[in-house]
Amino acid sequence: MICSVEQCNGAGDCRKSTLIGGTLCPSYKVSHNETMSTRARANIIRETLTHGINGLTLEAPELQEVLDSCLACKGCRSECPSNVDMTRIRAELLQQIHDHKGTPLRSWMVARMASVQQLGHIVAPLYNLMATWKLSSSIIKRIVSFAPERNIPTLSLKTMRSQWSSCGGQQSAVSRQQKKLTHSHIHTFTHSQGTLFLFADEFTNYMEAELGITFANLLTRLGYNVIIPKHVESGRAAISKGCLKLAKKYATRNVELLADIVSDESPLVGIEPSCILSFRDEYPDLVPIAMRKKAKQLGNNALLFDEFLVREMKKGNISPDDFKDTPVEIWLHGHCHQKALVGIEKTVEMFSLLSGATVHRIASGCCGMAGSFGYEKEHYKTSLAIGEMILFPTVRKAVSGSNESVPMFVAAPGTSCRQQILDGTGVHAVHPIEIMYRMLK
Ligand code: SF4
Ligand code: SF4
Structure with a gap:
Protein backbone atom coordinates (compact mmCIF):
# COMPACT_ATOMS: atom_id res chain seq x y z
CA MET A 1 0.00 0.00 0.00
CA ILE A 2 2.82 2.39 0.87
CA CYS A 3 4.32 1.87 -2.61
CA SER A 4 0.96 2.71 -4.14
CA VAL A 5 0.56 6.05 -2.38
CA GLU A 6 4.20 6.91 -3.11
CA GLN A 7 3.36 6.73 -6.81
CA CYS A 8 1.71 10.16 -6.40
CA ASN A 9 4.10 12.76 -7.84
CA GLY A 10 2.08 15.71 -6.61
CA ALA A 11 1.55 17.32 -10.02
CA GLY A 12 -2.14 17.72 -9.33
CA ASP A 13 -3.95 16.38 -12.40
CA CYS A 14 -6.55 15.18 -9.89
CA ARG A 15 -7.51 18.85 -9.47
CA LYS A 16 -8.93 18.98 -12.99
CA SER A 17 -11.94 21.16 -13.63
CA THR A 18 -15.24 19.78 -14.92
CA LEU A 19 -14.57 21.54 -18.23
CA ILE A 20 -11.66 19.18 -18.99
CA GLY A 21 -13.98 16.17 -18.71
CA GLY A 22 -13.16 12.66 -17.48
CA THR A 23 -13.94 11.16 -14.08
CA LEU A 24 -10.93 12.19 -11.94
CA CYS A 25 -11.70 13.33 -9.24
CA PRO A 26 -15.43 13.87 -8.63
CA SER A 27 -15.14 14.88 -4.98
CA TYR A 28 -12.56 17.56 -5.87
CA LYS A 29 -14.43 18.74 -8.95
CA VAL A 30 -17.54 19.42 -6.96
CA SER A 31 -15.87 20.95 -3.90
CA HIS A 32 -12.69 22.61 -5.28
CA ASN A 33 -11.24 21.63 -1.93
CA GLU A 34 -7.70 20.19 -1.86
CA THR A 35 -8.63 17.77 0.93
CA MET A 36 -11.08 16.12 -1.47
CA SER A 37 -8.43 15.43 -4.13
CA THR A 38 -6.63 12.16 -4.81
CA ARG A 39 -3.35 13.94 -4.02
CA ALA A 40 -4.50 14.88 -0.52
CA ARG A 41 -5.61 11.32 0.12
CA ALA A 42 -2.25 9.97 -1.04
CA ASN A 43 -0.34 12.51 1.06
CA ILE A 44 -2.28 11.90 4.27
CA ILE A 45 -2.16 8.12 3.89
CA ARG A 46 1.59 8.27 3.24
CA GLU A 47 2.13 10.35 6.35
CA THR A 48 0.03 7.98 8.43
CA LEU A 49 1.76 4.86 7.19
CA THR A 50 5.34 6.05 7.20
CA HIS A 51 5.71 8.38 10.16
CA GLY A 52 2.45 8.74 12.01
CA ILE A 53 3.71 12.30 12.55
CA ASN A 54 1.56 15.17 13.71
CA GLY A 55 -0.53 12.64 15.58
CA LEU A 56 -1.81 10.93 12.43
CA THR A 57 -2.93 7.41 13.28
CA LEU A 58 -5.57 5.08 11.90
CA GLU A 59 -8.02 6.99 14.06
CA ALA A 60 -6.99 10.47 12.90
CA PRO A 61 -9.97 12.53 11.74
CA GLU A 62 -7.91 13.79 8.77
CA LEU A 63 -7.53 10.21 7.55
CA GLN A 64 -11.21 9.40 8.11
CA GLU A 65 -12.20 12.55 6.22
CA VAL A 66 -10.14 11.85 3.09
CA LEU A 67 -11.23 8.21 2.97
CA ASP A 68 -14.85 9.07 3.60
CA SER A 69 -15.12 11.56 0.74
CA CYS A 70 -13.67 9.14 -1.85
CA LEU A 71 -16.36 7.59 -4.06
CA ALA A 72 -14.19 4.57 -4.99
CA CYS A 73 -14.99 5.36 -8.63
CA LYS A 74 -11.58 4.18 -9.96
CA GLY A 75 -11.23 7.44 -11.91
CA CYS A 76 -7.68 7.92 -10.60
CA ARG A 77 -6.73 4.36 -11.51
CA SER A 78 -6.97 5.17 -15.21
CA GLU A 79 -6.69 8.98 -15.42
CA CYS A 80 -3.97 9.84 -12.87
CA PRO A 81 -0.67 9.88 -14.81
CA SER A 82 0.91 7.78 -12.03
CA ASN A 83 -2.12 5.46 -11.81
CA VAL A 84 -2.61 6.03 -8.09
CA ASP A 85 -5.39 3.51 -7.40
CA MET A 86 -7.19 5.14 -4.50
CA THR A 87 -10.15 2.72 -4.67
CA ARG A 88 -7.82 -0.14 -3.80
CA ILE A 89 -5.73 1.77 -1.24
CA ARG A 90 -8.89 3.01 0.48
CA ALA A 91 -10.37 -0.51 0.69
CA GLU A 92 -7.18 -1.94 2.20
CA LEU A 93 -6.91 0.86 4.72
CA LEU A 94 -10.58 0.62 5.68
CA GLN A 95 -10.14 -3.09 6.39
CA GLN A 96 -7.26 -2.22 8.74
CA ILE A 97 -9.39 0.41 10.44
CA HIS A 98 -12.28 -2.08 10.79
CA ASP A 99 -9.83 -4.58 12.33
CA HIS A 100 -8.69 -1.91 14.75
CA LYS A 101 -11.99 -0.22 15.67
CA GLY A 102 -14.69 -2.62 14.49
CA THR A 103 -16.88 -2.30 11.39
CA PRO A 104 -19.51 0.45 11.54
CA LEU A 105 -23.10 -0.85 11.35
CA ARG A 106 -23.82 0.78 7.99
CA VAL A 144 -28.47 2.94 8.77
CA SER A 145 -27.91 6.70 8.28
CA PHE A 146 -29.27 6.85 4.75
CA ALA A 147 -30.53 10.17 3.39
CA PRO A 148 -34.27 10.58 4.04
CA GLU A 149 -34.69 11.85 0.46
CA ARG A 150 -33.54 8.53 -1.04
CA ASN A 151 -35.81 5.55 -1.62
CA ILE A 152 -34.75 2.16 -0.30
CA PRO A 153 -34.42 -0.18 -3.30
CA THR A 154 -37.19 -2.75 -3.51
CA LEU A 155 -36.94 -6.42 -4.49
CA SER A 156 -38.24 -8.21 -7.55
CA LEU A 157 -40.92 -10.62 -6.39
CA LYS A 158 -39.06 -13.55 -8.00
CA THR A 159 -35.31 -13.55 -8.40
CA MET A 160 -33.70 -13.69 -11.84
CA ARG A 161 -32.36 -17.12 -11.00
CA SER A 162 -35.73 -18.55 -10.00
CA GLN A 163 -37.53 -16.95 -12.98
CA TRP A 164 -34.99 -18.41 -15.37
CA SER A 165 -35.19 -21.76 -13.64
CA SER A 166 -38.97 -21.95 -13.91
CA CYS A 167 -38.77 -20.81 -17.53
CA GLY A 168 -36.22 -23.61 -18.09
CA GLY A 169 -38.65 -26.10 -16.59
CA GLN A 170 -40.72 -25.56 -19.69
CA GLN A 171 -37.77 -26.44 -21.92
CA SER A 172 -37.08 -30.13 -22.15
CA ALA A 173 -33.81 -30.43 -24.05
CA VAL A 174 -30.86 -30.72 -21.70
CA SER A 175 -28.05 -32.64 -23.31
CA ARG A 176 -25.95 -35.16 -21.42
CA GLN A 177 -22.88 -33.15 -22.31
CA GLN A 178 -24.37 -30.00 -20.81
CA LYS A 179 -25.51 -31.87 -17.72
CA LYS A 180 -21.96 -33.05 -17.29
CA LEU A 181 -20.60 -29.60 -17.96
CA THR A 182 -22.85 -27.85 -15.55
CA HIS A 183 -22.78 -30.30 -12.63
CA SER A 184 -25.23 -28.70 -10.24
CA HIS A 185 -25.67 -25.63 -12.42
CA ILE A 186 -29.15 -24.96 -13.30
CA HIS A 187 -30.32 -24.14 -16.74
CA THR A 188 -29.58 -25.03 -20.35
CA PHE A 189 -31.02 -24.59 -23.83
CA THR A 190 -29.88 -26.34 -26.96
CA HIS A 191 -28.90 -23.94 -29.73
CA SER A 192 -26.15 -23.60 -32.25
CA GLN A 193 -24.10 -20.47 -31.55
CA GLY A 194 -22.35 -21.70 -28.41
CA THR A 195 -22.71 -21.76 -24.65
CA LEU A 196 -22.18 -18.93 -22.21
CA PHE A 197 -22.46 -18.64 -18.45
CA LEU A 198 -24.57 -15.71 -17.33
CA PHE A 199 -23.52 -14.16 -14.02
CA ALA A 200 -26.64 -13.44 -11.93
CA ASP A 201 -25.05 -10.57 -10.01
CA GLU A 202 -26.66 -9.63 -6.71
CA PHE A 203 -28.15 -6.34 -7.96
CA THR A 204 -29.82 -7.85 -11.02
CA ASN A 205 -30.77 -11.12 -9.33
CA TYR A 206 -32.63 -9.57 -6.41
CA MET A 207 -33.69 -6.11 -7.55
CA GLU A 208 -33.92 -6.14 -11.34
CA ALA A 209 -34.72 -9.74 -12.18
CA GLU A 210 -36.66 -8.74 -15.31
CA LEU A 211 -33.53 -7.07 -16.70
CA GLY A 212 -31.57 -10.28 -16.20
CA ILE A 213 -34.29 -12.31 -17.91
CA THR A 214 -34.38 -9.82 -20.77
CA PHE A 215 -30.66 -10.36 -21.35
CA ALA A 216 -31.02 -14.13 -21.11
CA ASN A 217 -33.88 -13.98 -23.63
CA LEU A 218 -31.88 -11.73 -25.95
CA LEU A 219 -29.00 -14.21 -25.93
CA THR A 220 -31.31 -17.18 -26.37
CA ARG A 221 -33.06 -15.56 -29.32
CA LEU A 222 -29.66 -14.82 -30.84
CA GLY A 223 -28.99 -18.54 -30.64
CA TYR A 224 -26.88 -19.07 -27.51
CA ASN A 225 -27.14 -21.71 -24.80
CA VAL A 226 -27.53 -19.66 -21.64
CA ILE A 227 -26.52 -21.24 -18.34
CA ILE A 228 -26.86 -19.47 -15.04
CA PRO A 229 -24.18 -21.28 -13.07
CA LYS A 230 -24.04 -21.84 -9.36
CA HIS A 231 -22.08 -18.97 -7.83
CA VAL A 232 -22.13 -16.60 -4.88
CA GLU A 233 -22.38 -12.81 -4.93
CA SER A 234 -19.56 -10.82 -6.51
CA GLY A 235 -18.51 -9.12 -3.27
CA ARG A 236 -18.59 -5.69 -4.91
CA ALA A 237 -20.38 -4.07 -1.95
CA ALA A 238 -17.96 -5.66 0.52
CA ILE A 239 -14.98 -4.33 -1.44
CA SER A 240 -16.46 -0.84 -1.57
CA LYS A 241 -16.98 -0.79 2.20
CA GLY A 242 -13.47 -2.06 2.92
CA CYS A 243 -14.67 -5.45 4.13
CA LEU A 244 -11.95 -7.25 2.21
CA LYS A 245 -11.88 -10.35 4.39
CA LEU A 246 -15.53 -10.95 3.49
CA ALA A 247 -14.87 -10.11 -0.18
CA LYS A 248 -12.03 -12.62 -0.16
CA LYS A 249 -14.48 -15.38 0.84
CA TYR A 250 -16.81 -14.51 -2.05
CA ALA A 251 -13.96 -14.23 -4.55
CA THR A 252 -12.43 -17.54 -3.47
CA ARG A 253 -15.76 -19.35 -3.65
CA ASN A 254 -16.55 -17.93 -7.09
CA VAL A 255 -13.17 -18.97 -8.44
CA GLU A 256 -13.71 -22.47 -7.00
CA LEU A 257 -17.15 -22.72 -8.60
CA LEU A 258 -16.46 -21.12 -11.95
CA ALA A 259 -12.82 -21.44 -12.96
CA ASP A 260 -13.09 -25.01 -14.24
CA ILE A 261 -16.18 -24.48 -16.41
CA VAL A 262 -15.63 -20.98 -17.82
CA SER A 263 -13.37 -20.74 -20.86
CA ASP A 264 -12.68 -18.55 -23.86
CA GLU A 265 -15.21 -20.64 -25.76
CA SER A 266 -17.84 -20.49 -22.99
CA PRO A 267 -17.22 -17.22 -21.18
CA LEU A 268 -18.82 -15.79 -18.06
CA VAL A 269 -20.93 -12.81 -19.15
CA GLY A 270 -22.14 -10.07 -16.84
CA ILE A 271 -24.78 -7.35 -16.85
CA GLU A 272 -23.65 -5.04 -14.02
CA PRO A 273 -20.18 -3.60 -14.84
CA SER A 274 -18.93 -3.22 -11.28
CA CYS A 275 -19.65 -6.89 -10.46
CA ILE A 276 -18.26 -8.65 -13.53
CA LEU A 277 -15.20 -6.39 -13.65
CA SER A 278 -14.33 -7.43 -10.09
CA PHE A 279 -13.36 -10.79 -11.55
CA ARG A 280 -10.69 -9.07 -13.61
CA ASP A 281 -9.61 -6.26 -11.35
CA GLU A 282 -9.84 -7.45 -7.75
CA TYR A 283 -10.21 -11.23 -7.65
CA PRO A 284 -6.62 -12.16 -8.59
CA ASP A 285 -5.39 -10.15 -5.59
CA LEU A 286 -8.15 -11.25 -3.21
CA VAL A 287 -7.86 -15.03 -3.57
CA PRO A 288 -5.13 -17.13 -1.88
CA ILE A 289 -1.86 -17.09 -3.86
CA ALA A 290 -2.30 -20.72 -4.92
CA MET A 291 -5.53 -19.76 -6.73
CA ARG A 292 -4.20 -16.63 -8.40
CA LYS A 293 -3.47 -18.23 -11.76
CA LYS A 294 -6.97 -19.70 -11.94
CA ALA A 295 -8.48 -16.37 -10.89
CA LYS A 296 -6.59 -14.56 -13.65
CA GLN A 297 -7.75 -17.07 -16.24
CA LEU A 298 -11.31 -16.70 -15.02
CA GLY A 299 -10.98 -12.90 -15.11
CA ASN A 300 -9.75 -13.03 -18.71
CA ASN A 301 -12.87 -14.95 -19.65
CA ALA A 302 -15.28 -12.78 -17.65
CA LEU A 303 -16.85 -10.40 -20.15
CA LEU A 304 -19.24 -7.51 -19.93
CA PHE A 305 -22.44 -7.83 -22.03
CA ASP A 306 -21.06 -5.43 -24.68
CA GLU A 307 -17.69 -7.18 -24.88
CA PHE A 308 -19.45 -10.48 -25.52
CA LEU A 309 -21.86 -9.15 -28.14
CA VAL A 310 -19.10 -7.29 -30.01
CA ARG A 311 -16.90 -10.39 -29.92
CA GLU A 312 -19.72 -12.42 -31.44
CA MET A 313 -20.41 -9.67 -33.98
CA LYS A 314 -16.77 -9.82 -35.08
CA LYS A 315 -16.99 -13.61 -35.40
CA GLY A 316 -19.98 -13.11 -37.69
CA ASN A 317 -22.38 -14.84 -35.28
CA ILE A 318 -24.50 -11.71 -34.80
CA SER A 319 -25.19 -9.07 -37.42
CA PRO A 320 -27.29 -5.95 -37.98
CA ASP A 321 -29.72 -8.23 -39.86
CA ASP A 322 -30.81 -9.60 -36.46
CA PHE A 323 -32.06 -6.16 -35.44
CA LYS A 324 -34.53 -3.58 -36.71
CA ASP A 325 -33.04 -0.71 -38.70
CA THR A 326 -35.57 1.89 -37.58
CA PRO A 327 -34.25 5.16 -36.12
CA VAL A 328 -33.51 5.29 -32.42
CA GLU A 329 -31.67 7.91 -30.39
CA ILE A 330 -29.47 6.78 -27.50
CA TRP A 331 -27.81 8.94 -24.84
CA LEU A 332 -25.18 6.79 -23.16
CA HIS A 333 -23.78 7.24 -19.65
CA GLY A 334 -21.04 4.67 -18.91
CA HIS A 335 -20.36 3.20 -15.47
CA CYS A 336 -17.25 4.71 -13.87
CA HIS A 337 -15.59 1.30 -13.30
CA GLN A 338 -16.31 0.42 -16.93
CA LYS A 339 -14.76 3.71 -18.07
CA ALA A 340 -11.70 3.18 -15.88
CA LEU A 341 -11.03 -0.46 -16.79
CA VAL A 342 -12.34 -1.13 -20.30
CA GLY A 343 -13.92 2.07 -21.62
CA ILE A 344 -17.35 2.48 -23.22
CA GLU A 345 -16.20 2.01 -26.82
CA LYS A 346 -17.50 -1.56 -26.84
CA THR A 347 -20.98 -0.37 -25.87
CA VAL A 348 -20.93 2.11 -28.74
CA GLU A 349 -19.68 -0.65 -31.06
CA MET A 350 -22.47 -2.92 -29.85
CA PHE A 351 -25.02 -0.24 -30.78
CA SER A 352 -23.59 -0.28 -34.32
CA LEU A 353 -25.67 -3.45 -34.70
CA LEU A 354 -28.65 -1.10 -34.73
CA SER A 355 -28.37 0.48 -38.18
CA GLY A 356 -30.80 3.26 -37.34
CA ALA A 357 -29.21 4.23 -34.01
CA THR A 358 -27.71 7.62 -33.28
CA VAL A 359 -25.54 7.31 -30.19
CA HIS A 360 -24.55 10.29 -28.05
CA ARG A 361 -21.89 9.68 -25.41
CA ILE A 362 -22.67 11.76 -22.33
CA ALA A 363 -19.39 13.40 -21.29
CA SER A 364 -20.05 12.55 -17.65
CA GLY A 365 -17.65 11.05 -15.12
CA CYS A 366 -19.01 9.24 -12.07
CA CYS A 367 -22.79 9.70 -11.67
CA GLY A 368 -22.30 10.53 -7.99
CA MET A 369 -24.17 7.54 -6.57
CA ALA A 370 -21.18 5.17 -6.51
CA GLY A 371 -22.86 2.20 -4.84
CA SER A 372 -24.07 3.28 -1.41
CA PHE A 373 -22.18 6.62 -1.36
CA GLY A 374 -25.12 8.67 -2.66
CA TYR A 375 -27.52 6.97 -0.25
CA GLU A 376 -25.46 7.98 2.76
CA LYS A 377 -26.91 10.90 4.65
CA GLU A 378 -23.73 12.95 4.85
CA HIS A 379 -22.96 12.39 1.13
CA TYR A 380 -26.40 13.05 -0.33
CA LYS A 381 -25.79 16.66 -1.34
CA THR A 382 -22.33 15.93 -2.74
CA SER A 383 -23.77 13.02 -4.68
CA LEU A 384 -26.46 15.17 -6.33
CA ALA A 385 -23.96 17.99 -6.95
CA ILE A 386 -21.72 15.54 -8.83
CA GLY A 387 -24.73 14.47 -10.92
CA GLU A 388 -25.54 18.11 -11.61
CA MET A 389 -22.07 18.79 -13.07
CA ILE A 390 -22.80 17.19 -16.46
CA LEU A 391 -25.02 14.12 -16.25
CA PHE A 392 -28.33 15.59 -15.08
CA PRO A 393 -28.30 18.71 -17.32
CA THR A 394 -27.42 16.56 -20.35
CA VAL A 395 -30.21 14.09 -19.60
CA ARG A 396 -32.74 16.91 -19.14
CA LYS A 397 -31.64 18.57 -22.36
CA ALA A 398 -31.79 15.25 -24.26
CA VAL A 399 -35.31 14.59 -23.06
CA SER A 400 -36.58 18.10 -23.76
CA GLY A 401 -34.96 18.13 -27.22
CA SER A 402 -36.13 14.66 -28.27
CA ASN A 403 -38.21 14.18 -31.37
CA GLU A 404 -41.47 12.39 -30.64
CA SER A 405 -41.29 10.43 -33.88
CA VAL A 406 -37.94 8.82 -32.95
CA PRO A 407 -37.71 6.62 -29.83
CA MET A 408 -35.19 8.08 -27.40
CA PHE A 409 -33.42 6.23 -24.58
CA VAL A 410 -31.07 7.28 -21.84
CA ALA A 411 -28.85 4.22 -21.44
CA ALA A 412 -26.76 3.40 -18.37
CA PRO A 413 -25.41 -0.09 -17.58
CA GLY A 414 -24.91 0.64 -13.86
CA THR A 415 -27.74 -0.11 -11.41
CA SER A 416 -26.82 2.81 -9.18
CA CYS A 417 -26.34 5.14 -12.18
CA ARG A 418 -29.92 4.44 -13.29
CA GLN A 419 -31.20 5.12 -9.77
CA GLN A 420 -29.19 8.34 -9.59
CA ILE A 421 -30.54 9.53 -12.97
CA LEU A 422 -34.07 8.79 -11.78
CA ASP A 423 -33.59 10.58 -8.46
CA GLY A 424 -31.83 13.56 -10.07
CA THR A 425 -33.96 14.07 -13.18
CA GLY A 426 -37.06 11.89 -12.93
CA VAL A 427 -35.98 10.13 -16.15
CA HIS A 428 -36.06 6.33 -16.27
CA ALA A 429 -32.74 5.26 -17.80
CA VAL A 430 -32.50 1.75 -19.21
CA HIS A 431 -29.70 -0.79 -19.42
CA PRO A 432 -28.20 -0.93 -22.97
CA ILE A 433 -29.27 -4.56 -23.33
CA GLU A 434 -32.92 -3.54 -22.91
CA ILE A 435 -32.55 -1.41 -26.04
CA MET A 436 -30.90 -4.29 -27.90
CA TYR A 437 -33.77 -6.58 -26.90
CA ARG A 438 -36.46 -4.09 -27.95
CA MET A 439 -34.72 -3.69 -31.31
CA LEU A 440 -34.55 -7.43 -32.05
CA LYS A 441 -36.44 -8.40 -35.19
S1 SF4 B 1 -2.85 11.58 -7.34
FE1 SF4 B 1 -2.14 11.34 -9.47
S2 SF4 B 1 -2.98 13.14 -10.52
FE2 SF4 B 1 -3.10 13.60 -8.30
S3 SF4 B 1 -1.19 14.66 -7.82
FE3 SF4 B 1 -0.83 12.49 -7.41
S4 SF4 B 1 0.08 11.71 -9.32
FE4 SF4 B 1 -0.88 13.67 -9.82
S1 SF4 C 1 -11.49 6.71 -6.54
FE1 SF4 C 1 -12.60 8.45 -7.49
S2 SF4 C 1 -13.19 9.76 -5.75
FE2 SF4 C 1 -11.60 8.35 -5.00
S3 SF4 C 1 -9.67 9.48 -5.26
FE3 SF4 C 1 -9.95 8.23 -7.12
S4 SF4 C 1 -11.02 9.61 -8.57
FE4 SF4 C 1 -11.22 10.53 -6.52
Missing part, protein backbone atom coordinates in the same frame (compact mmCIF):
# COMPACT_ATOMS: atom_id res chain seq x y z
CA SER A 107 -20.69 -0.63 6.36
CA TRP A 108 -21.43 -4.04 7.87
CA MET A 109 -24.99 -3.95 6.47
CA VAL A 110 -24.06 -2.66 3.01
CA ALA A 111 -21.27 -5.23 2.68
CA ARG A 112 -23.86 -7.96 3.38
CA MET A 113 -26.70 -6.39 1.42
CA ALA A 114 -27.08 -9.41 -0.86
CA SER A 115 -27.51 -11.68 2.17
CA VAL A 116 -30.09 -9.28 3.62
CA GLN A 117 -31.92 -9.28 0.29
CA GLN A 118 -31.73 -13.05 0.02
CA LEU A 119 -33.44 -13.29 3.40
CA GLY A 120 -35.86 -10.51 2.45
CA HIS A 121 -36.87 -12.50 -0.61
CA ILE A 122 -38.56 -15.08 1.55
CA VAL A 123 -41.10 -12.35 2.36
CA ALA A 124 -40.55 -10.04 -0.63
CA PRO A 125 -43.96 -8.27 -0.50
CA LEU A 126 -43.46 -7.52 3.21
CA TYR A 127 -39.85 -6.38 2.59
CA ASN A 128 -41.07 -4.05 -0.16
CA LEU A 129 -43.84 -2.72 2.05
CA MET A 130 -41.31 -1.96 4.80
CA ALA A 131 -38.97 -0.36 2.25
CA THR A 132 -41.65 1.90 0.77
CA TRP A 133 -44.04 2.64 3.66
CA LYS A 134 -43.11 6.10 4.86
CA LEU A 135 -42.88 5.33 8.57
CA SER A 136 -40.97 2.06 8.32
CA SER A 137 -38.63 3.29 5.58
CA SER A 138 -37.78 6.43 7.54
CA ILE A 139 -36.96 4.31 10.60
CA ILE A 140 -34.74 2.01 8.50
CA LYS A 141 -33.00 4.99 6.87
CA ARG A 142 -32.41 6.56 10.25
CA ILE A 143 -30.91 3.34 11.67
